[in-house]
Amino acid sequence: MSPRRTLILYFIVVLAAMTWVSWRACVEPSLSPLPEYAGKGINVVGGYVTVCSEPWGLATMFDAYFGFMAFWLYVAWRERSIAVRLAWFVAVMLLGNFAIAGYALLCLFGAKGETDLGKVFFTRKVG
Numbered sequence: 419m420s421p422r423r424t425l426i427l428y429f430i431v432v433l434a435a436m437t438w439v440s441w442r443a444c445v446e447p448s449l450s451p452l453p454e455y456a457g458k459g460i461n462v463v464g465g466y467v468t469v470c471s472e473p474w475g476l477a478t479m480f481d482a483y484f485g486f487m488a489f490w491l492y493v494a495w496r497e498r499s500i501a502v503r504l505a506w507f508v509a510v511m512l513l514g515n516f517a518i519a520g521y522a523l524l525c526l527f528g529a530k531g532e533t534d535l536g537k538v539f540f541t542r543k544v545g
Contacts, residue, residue, distance in 0.1 A: 421535055426526050432519040486510050489518050498543050 419427075443465070460468060469475035493506045509517035522539075529538040 420533065422526060422533060422538070425535070426523065429519040429522045429526070432515055433523075436515050436519070482514065483511070486514055486518070489521075493521060496539075496542055 466479075470479055490507050490510045493510070494503045497503050497506065506517070506521065509520075513520075525538055532538050
């Protein structure tokens with residue numbers, strides 16, 4: 419399998435896995451040690467508060483968002499339009515790996531026939 423096809427498969431798996439785990443988090447009841455959520459499900463904000471209330475949870479959030487920011491810096495380098503940069507910043511910060519996989523797939527599908535992944539990912543857009 420070519421490196422391009424391998425990456426396409428990988429990012430499709432990321433989107434599928436993120437969709438599954440997010441769906442599961444939405445439909446299964448959550449148990450929280452925080453008294454304000456005792457006996458009821460937790461929404462996204464409640465889940466964030468719960469995760470960040472634990473030291474390793476907070477460290478994990480820092481790790482994830484520093485990674486998101488690093489990826490966005492790559493996007494900001496590659497994209498020329500301020501509006502596109504801002505849109506991807508919002509998408510990456512809100513959607514995380516959904517947005518990252520989507521951006522990578524847009525790059526890969528937008529470069530049909532290109533076998534040099536350096537050209538696919540490390541060529542700045544013209545504009």
